[in-house]
Amino acid sequence: MTKNPKRQKAVILGGGLAGLTAGYTLAKAGWQVEVIEAQEQVGGLARTIEVNGFRFDTGPHRWFTKNESINKWMHKLLGKEIIQVPRLTRIYFDGKFFYYPIRLMNALLGIGPAKAVQAVIDYFLARVRSRIFARKLLTMEDGYISQFGKTLYETFFRRYSEKLWGIPCNKVSVDWVGQRTRGLNILTIIKDVFVKSKNVVSFVDEFSYPVSGIGRFPDKLAEEIKKAGGKIYTSTEALKINSLGKRIVSVEVKTGDKQIIIEGDHFISTIPISDLITRLSPKAENKILSLTKKLQYRDELQVALFVKKSHLTDDTWIYVHPKEIPFMRVMEMDNWSKNLSPSGTTAVVFEIACNYGDNWWRKSDQEALETVSKAYIREFGWLKKDEVVGGYVHRVKKEYPVYHLTYKEDLDRIKKYLKKFDNLQICGRNGTFRYNNMDHSVEMGLYAAWNLIEGRQKYDIESVNIEREYLEEKKIEKIEDEKLDES
Numbered sequence: 001m002t003k004n005p006k007r008q009k010a011v012i013l014g015g016g017l018a019g020l021t022a023g024y025t026l027a028k029a030g031w032q033v034e035v036i037e038a039q040e041q042v043g044g045l046a047r048t049i050e051v052n053g054f055r056f057d058t059g060p061h062r063w064f065t066k067n068e069s070i071n072k073w074m075h076k077l078l079g080k081e082i083i084q085v086p087r088l089t090r091i092y093f094d095g096k097f098f099y100y101p102i103r104l105m106n107a108l109l110g111i112g113p114a115k116a117v118q119a120v121i122d123y124f125l126a127r128v129r130s131r132i133f134a135r136k137l138l139t140m141e142d143g144y145i146s147q148f149g150k151t152l153y154e155t156f157f158r159r160y161s162e163k164l165w166g167i168p169c170n171k172v173s174v175d176w177v178g179q180r181t182r183g184l185n186i187l188t189i190i191k192d193v194f195v196k197s198k199n200v201v202s203f204v205d206e207f208s209y210p211v212s213g214i215g216r217f218p219d220k221l222a223e224e225i226k227k228a229g230g231k232i233y234t235s236t237e238a239l240k241i242n243s244l245g246k247r248i249v250s251v252e253v254k255t256g257d258k259q260i261i262i263e264g265d266h267f268i269s270t271i272p273i274s275d276l277i278t279r280l281s282p283k284a285e286n287k288i289l290s291l292t293k294k295l296q297y298r299d300e301l302q303v304a305l306f307v308k309k310s311h312l313t314d315d316t317w318i319y320v321h322p323k324e325i326p327f328m329r330v331m332e333m334d335n336w337s338k339n340l341s342p343s344g345t346t347a348v349v350f351e352i353a354c355n356y357g358d359n360w361w362r363k364s365d366q367e368a369l370e371t372v373s374k375a376y377i378r379e380f381g382w383l384k385k386d387e388v389v390g391g392y393v394h395r396v397k398k399e400y401p402v403y404h405l406t407y408k409e410d411l412d413r414i415k416k417y418l419k420k421f422d423n424l425q426i427c428g429r430n431g432t433f434r435y436n437n438m439d440h441s442v443e444m445g446l447y448a449a450w451n452l453i454e455g456r457q458k459y460d461i462e463s464v465n466i467e468r469e470y471l472e473e474k475k476i477e478k479i480e481d482e483k484l485d486e487s
């Protein structure tokens with residue numbers, strides 16, 4: 001890879017995986033790199049927090065990608081720090097546990113033979129209907145019913161989705177179904193019972209994971225950026241993004257009590273796209289500002305309980321459907337790595353989807369810890385009150401981009417507007433408002449960096465995390481293999 005002859009400077013907004021991957025790639029290619037991160041720690045949504053010797057992740061983060069080049073890249077970066085973790089996922093509702101991916105006998109006994117027959121009939125009816133009427137699928141409800149039939153949608157998807165989003169499934173766009181359960185349908189589920197599928201992400205029963213927690217991944221990227229001469233500002237918020245004509249010229253940041261201006265030749269933004277727009281100076285057009293207000297996000301409270309027990313269940317995570325139970329997902333850290341908690345103890349992390357400022361968001365830490373531990377003890381009986389030795393509450397703003405029914409048109413117009421800046425690229429999960437997994441954000445970060453290194457917009461960031469034809473995916477992997485070998 002050619003070194004940057006004039007040592008051009010790239011300023012990267014956001015120190016999550018997308019921003020850090022871009023920074024790492026550029027710094028290694030000889031660029032001046034400055035990463036601006038608002039939080040005290042890098043990693044964004046993929047962090048590991050340590051409190052009193054307990055290490056726990058900000059939600060379950062398994063590494064799995066169908067892109068072999070990106071997989072090799074990650075393994076090369078973290079080397080022996082990566083372990084393989086067997087995955088056990090269960091779904092809990094109506095007082096019963098269901099394995100996921102579905103185990104035929106467990107599912108049949110769980111929902112009962114009558115409902116099972118109904119589910120199969122419904123599925124075929126949905127398939128026939130979609131063939132005959134070829135109706136455009138608009139909502140999440142349409143998508144799930146077409147993929148699984150009404151009975152399975154009602155049984156396995158509706159309640160969880162509504163708990164996650166806080167709105168009915170017919171108010172969420174079908175796009176989310178495509179990104180969440182790509183390649184999954186009743187036939188692939190039944191087939192997987194007999195022949196293990198490697199192509200459906202939901203079926204993967206083993207994944208890679210850094211032995212000291214997912215936060216090691218961004219931390220390692222940050223270390224490498226610094227080693228290559230780059231700079232990372234933490235606890236530093238980008239307040240104003242200054243432009244002159246078609247170029248972004250600088251970012252005004254707040255770091256401690258000081259406000260400073262950071263100039264650059266090129267800018268990569270991974271901060272939420274709506275925050276980027278509202279921080280532009282001069283201001284964005286009024287029409288764009290009002291479209292931006294329509295983009296919404298779902299926030300989350302993460303409650304970690306520290307327990308005097310080394311093991312409660314074998315689950316890596318459990319999806320909890322009933323509305324009356326406040327949390328929607330539970331992860332037990334000792335099932336991810338034994339190195340995360342002091343001996344004889346573990347941390348259990350609960351996720352509660354909420355909206356910034358609502359009742360859950362405003363609960364005191366004490367109240368959140370008590371409510372969650374009471375519900376967990378009462379519902380599952382795996383823990384006694386006196387075995388809880390501590391806890392921690394972490395609040396995350398803008399955890400999930402909400403795909404409202406008209407979000408796509410608004411988003412396309414906002415993205416088109418941002419194209420007017422020649423030296424700005426947007427990437428990452430909230431940066432592009434796309435439901436990315438870690439590998440997608442990494443891939444976007446690589447593309448943004450390669451575009452700068454090669455001096456032209458050759459790699460299409462917007463092509464990441466959308467349906468790709470198999471052949472095209474192979475072609476992309478080949479390009480990535482070559483580039484990643486050079487770096």
Ligand SMILES: Cc1cc2nc3c(=O)[nH]c(=O)nc-3n(C[C@H](O)[C@H](O)[C@H](O)COP(=O)(O)OP(=O)(O)OC[C@H]3O[C@@H](n4cnc5c(N)ncnc54)[C@H](O)[C@@H]3O)c2cc1C
Pocket residue numbers: 013014015016017018019036037038039042043044045046058059060061062063064236237238239270271272275399400427428429430431436437438439441
């Ligand atoms: C609960 C949960 C579970 C997940 N599980 C998985 C999983 O199992 N597998 C998987 O592959 N992926 C998973 N993901 C997705 C994964 O976390 C993301 O795709 C990835 O971490 C996104 O990285 P990013 O850099 O694109 O965005 P982010 O992590 O959001 O990074 C953006 C950064 O910008 C910073 N920022 C924002 N505003 C400003 C500002 N004004 N100034 C400076 N900095 C700012 C933020 O603090 C943040 O650090 C999960 C996500 C969640 C929320």
